[in-house]
Structures are given as structure tokens and as C-alpha cells.
Amino acid sequence: MSPYDPSAHPPFAVTVDLVVLTVRRHALCALAVRRGESPYQGQWALPGGFVRTDENLAEAAARELAEETGLRAQQSAGTSPAGTPGPYGGSNGAHLEQLATYGDPDRDPRMRVVSVAHLVLAPDLPAPRAGGDASGARWAPIDDLLQPEQSAPLAFDHARILADGVERARSKIEYSSLATAFCPAEFTVGELRRVYEAVWGVALDPRNFHRKVTGTPGFLVPTGGTTTRQGGRPAQLFRAGGATLLNPPMLRPEV
Amino acid sequence: MSPYDPSAHPPFAVTVDLVVLTVRRHALCALAVRRGESPYQGQWALPGGFVRTDENLAEAAARELAEETGLRAQQSAGTSPAGTPGPYGGSNGAHLEQLATYGDPDRDPRMRVVSVAHLVLAPDLPAPRAGGDASGARWAPIDDLLQPEQSAPLAFDHARILADGVERARSKIEYSSLATAFCPAEFTVGELRRVYEAVWGVALDPRNFHRKVTGTPGFLVPTGGTTTRQGGRPAQLFRAGGATLLNPPMLRPEV
């Protein structure tokens, strides 16, 4: 490395941006906030903010998440995207992991900003509260954010970041039990299946899905209870099991 | 986001660190440089350096790689670790992708440094040239770097970064054709198998491996030539095919 003369290297601002995903009404949705100031004033963006001096990157992401949604984050063990095991069996608190870092020189017109994006997977939440300096917040289907036909596209390079986060979520529920992070503490096999269907955008065979998830050791543990719902046979309730890596993985249908 | 008053957010230095992996003598090795200055003076570290004002993160990583090894990088399409396709069928130039970002407040004792680590997979190279400010460079088996019994451990949090990079490489050769990045332009099935064996640290059945890789469409294309080697039947030569994602994946043996 070069000498650490502070004048020798350019000043950077470091932020965290959040891709917060949830499943609402059978659709994969992301949290978007309306920008209250220039540039991109009035446009939608991902929530985020500056990293403070005394906190690490994951702490900064968790703090921004709490400020923006009130969610308590359940940090993944590492930044290693390959699936480092971590204690995210618990379903209270959302899953948080580092996604990637974006640092093109011109990604922010005002100064050089390097943003460490994080991915959050959360169960369906009540309406987001507009916290901090955002003049509004909403859950939006990702298609609306990625291919906006009426509104403006996401600010900065946030469309790219969102797309990367969605792709990460899509591939990660294949070989990990992370799909349960989209579910409440207790859930049915059908609810879990609808999570996979929403995230992947496909229809899955209920019978084969049931066989697969109940047959994978450590994925689901029955709580003993059953649902009482309107229309249809009551379903068994499950909690997320201790397994984090699914082997063999769930297979995403080809076409 | 908060207002962009430059005095409102703390100053960060942003660096790139490189996990450069290769396979030498049937062992997975990483590039290490000896630190010429304090702190950790004389200890081994990962190569890296500051990001410049006019370059993005991938360019900074490619520049450091060239300075340190003379390698030309073949950048992956995205930072998306899930396997965004990219044109790394060509074997000239090493594969480069973003790994993860490390920004604990005390990871560098002098100031707040956020390091965007990158992963490079390269074929076996001649002796590294000690470029820049490093007073020495070498290829070291990763076990020597991660569990040093005689020498000091890697500087900073580089052991953690290296471990994350190795884990990324191990998992990524399962479901992508990236193992060919460790091979020269033309290679045999046996050489590719020895790459898998070195990276995973296991022994694979030559017959099943041969059936698997030659049967996966787009993975390997025969060049027509054969090797003349000492001892053993000559083997067919292959180039890396266009496929980047292997479906179904290579299976890493369980235990």
C-alpha cells in the first residue's frame, strides 16, 4: 500500500444503501423512499445514508434499516455471499447481508460517493414509516421500480443495485433456507411456496414442493398447530429449522 | 439521505485489496506481498492500494493487479456474485470480480479505511514481480497464510478477506465454469480435474469427472489437439466453452 498521507488520497464519502425486499400480495416488493432534495428531487430511491465514524458497515445498514422501517436486523455472519452459515433460524428480525459496493466516479453528481449496498429480506410489514429525511416511503413491486412506465426511474444507480439485490435473493433461496426470512415466525408450506413463486415469478407444483421442503432435514420444524383459514383444508404450521444450507438445493424451473 | 455538507460526514479512505488465487503444484495458492512499512512492517499482506479519483472500483482493482503481477484482468460483468454472465470464456487475462467490502472502524490503526476486496482467478504464473511499494511478493499455499505456524499471520483483516475469497472460489466453481480461469488457454480434462481437486482439497473420480465435464454442453470445446506428455495416454485438448453457468452444477463431495 501507499503511504497514508491524508493529502495523498482523494476524499470519499461512504454510504450504505438498502435493498429491502418483502412479499406482498403475491408480488416481490422493495422499499423505496422519495427524495426530498436535489439531485433527483422527488424521484424514488433506495433508502440509505452515511456511515458514521464509530460504526462498521453492517451496523450502519442496521441503523438505517431501523430508522427507515423500525425493523430489527438479524445480521448474517459474514459478507461472504457464498452462504456462510449464520444464526438466522430465528424469524424475529429481518435477514441482512452485504450485497455489493458501487463506486463509479460519477454515480453521484456532487462528490465521490462509494456506496456499500446491503440486502434485507423481511416478512410482510405494515406500511413503512417515512423516517429521517425522506419525504415518503412505500413498498413497490420490483417491476414497477425496474421498468417504470409512468414514473421516473430510480435515482442514481439504484436500479442497478436493486436488480443485483433481486438477483441475489432469487439465487440465494435456491440453496439456502432464506426464503423463510420472508415469512412470519410461523407459516405453512403453502405460504412458503407462494414466497418462492413470488420471488422467482413462476408457478410451482404444490405436491412436489411439499414433498421437497418437508423432506429436507432441518429446513422446517412443525410447531404442532394448524391454521384456520377460509376455504380449504387447514395446514400444518412450521417454524424455520436450524439448517441454513439446503442440500440438495431447491431447483428453480428452467424456462 | 442526509445533506451533502462535506463537513457533515467523516473522511474515509477507500482502497481495493486483491485475493489473487492460482493453482501451483496441486495446491491452491494466493499472492502475498511483504509490507515495507508500519504498521505490520515486514509481515505479509494482500496486494492492494488506493482508489484514484478518476477510476471506478473495478478499474482500480485491475490497475493494482497489473502493477503487482502484470496480469491483464478480464472483468466479470457485474458485482453480482450470483453469477451474472460475462464474457470470460477467453482464457487470456485473469478473471476478476468484486468480493466484499470491509470497513470496521479499527481495521487500520491509522485512519478509517474502507477496503473493497476483489477476487482474481489466474492460471499458474511465473514468479510474481515485486511491484510498487511492496518489498517482496510470493505465491503461498493458502493454508500457510491462513494458519501460519512459523511466520506471522496476515496483516490487518486480510486473513478474513482471504478466507472469504477462498470460500467464494470454492463455491463458485461448483455452479460456473470459472475453474477454467485457473487453466491455460488449452488444457486437458485431467488438468481441469486437478484444479477442482486443489481448490476443494478432495480427490475426484477421474471417470465420473470426465463424463460430467464433457457431457455438460458449452463447458468445454475440443481443439482437436492432444498432449504429448511423459507417462500415460495422451489426452484431448480443450478450450473453455461459452457457457458460464453449469446446470446441473458440479457437486462438491460431502465429507
Added chain:
DNA sequence: ATCATAGTCGTCTGCCTGACGATAAACAGC
């Protein structure tokens, strides 16, 4: 009572993998 809805259990077939035998084509030493 009947229908619609959703959950759960089985069956069957094809594909892939792991284990492993057999053959092929080079080299080394006698």
C-alpha cells in the same frame, strides 16, 4: 348436500450421480 379451495400422500418414469470394471495409449526398464 354439493361445490370450490387448499393441503397432503402416493406412484411412476427419466435423469443424474457415485462406485467401479474394462480398455486404450503412451513411457520405463529389462
Added chain:
DNA sequence: GCTGTTTATCGTCAGGCAGACGACTATGAT
């Protein structure tokens, strides 16, 4: 030249798992 050794390549077989899909169950709605 013959034999043993090494590496590459082809085949065979059994087990496991996934996709397709039939059948049955348990609730609410009409």
C-alpha cells in the same frame, strides 16, 4: 519385444431425486 506403470476414456449398474400427475382429505361457501 515384453511387461509393468501411468493416465485417459468408455461402459455398466444401482440408488436417489425431480417432474408429472392421480387420489384423498378437510375446511368454508352456496
